[in-house]
Amino acid sequence: MLKIILLLVLALWANASDVRVQILGSGGPELGKRASSGYIVWIDGKSRLLIDCGGGTFLRFSQSGAKLEDLDAILLTHSHIDHVNDLSAFIKAGFFTDRTRSLPIYGAEGNDAFPSVEVLVQRLLGEKGAYAYMSDTLTPESQSFQVIPKVLTQKNNTVQMQGYKIQSIGVHHGIVPALAYRVDVQGKSIVFSGDTNNENNSLGLLAQNADILIADYAIPEHTDKIAKGLHMQPSVIAEVAAESKTNHLVLSHIMRRSEPKINESIKIIKQKYKGKITVAKDLMTLKP
Numbered sequence: 001m002l003k004i005i006l007l008l009v010l011a012l013w014a015n016a017s018d019v020r021v022q023i024l025g026s027g028g029p030e031l032g033k034r035a036s037s038g039y040i041v042w043i044d045g046k047s048r049l050l051i052d053c054g055g056g057t058f059l060r061f062s063q064s065g066a067k068l069e070d071l072d073a074i075l076l077t078h079s080h081i082d083h084v085n086d087l088s089a090f091i092k093a094g095f096f097t098d099r100t101r102s103l104p105i106y107g108a109e110g111n112d113a114f115p116s117v118e119v120l121v122q123r124l125l126g127e128k129g130a131y132a133y134m135s136d137t138l139t140p141e142s143q144s145f146q147v148i149p150k151v152l153t154q155k156n157n158t159v160q161m162q163g164y165k166i167q168s169i170g171v172h173h174g175i176v177p178a179l180a181y182r183v184d185v186q187g188k189s190i191v192f193s194g195d196t197n198n199e200n201n202s203l204g205l206l207a208q209n210a211d212i213l214i215a216d217y218a219i220p221e222h223t224d225k226i227a228k229g230l231h232m233q234p235s236v237i238a239e240v241a242a243e244s245k246t247n248h249l250v251l252s253h254i255m256r257r258s259e260p261k262i263n264e265s266i267k268i269i270k271q272k273y274k275g276k277i278t279v280a281k282d283l284m285t286l287k288p
């Protein structure tokens, strides 16, 4: 009997998923104790995905114990500074690692005001870029590893990775082309809203039955029209989380205008959404 129980425990242990999401930066573009936006998806103890890399995430990445060699890709939600600022620093740091395999950087399309991920990377690391001395990284002749920007349209996209799946969808964020991402791995799902006011209702579709939804909580319920055109009010976050049947909602991208109203905002969210709610902190790790 004891043997059977032991075998059962072992079988369960072997099947248990080892997926975690870690918050590198829970803040926005302001100075403060929180780094700007950034998250890691850990799979079986390896830092496989970096989602956004705003200011301060470079240091938090090291503090988390993550390795650049283990990254399968970087996913950028949009090209606002607080989501991409540390990108060049990560590429430069990669030069001093053992990494040789290419690194895809996924991101949004461009428009008249904002560059596509491809143009952004060219403007940083290309031959005419600010850091042209690193331009070999965009070629197969790279002295370290090749950086390959990959544009995802605003439609629903699926990228099949080794052993897991990434989906993206265009979300409304003022005039900024922006994406939300979903990662499905070992039967678990983690959704990153990026910045959005969810005007086009696409976030809920992506977040269906999500185990974790990391949501853009940059504004309180009552604020000005411009801010509401860019970010979700707590009542909108509640709608998305409730309608998508999200299991665990994480409030992140916390700003000076939203942080003091956090209790009031959670009350508003709880009127509609009955699942678990966590307020993000830098370096916090969550298990879906």
Ligand SMILES: [Zn+2]
Pocket (backbone or CB within 6 Å): 078, 080, 173, 176, 195
């Ligand atoms: Zn933004």
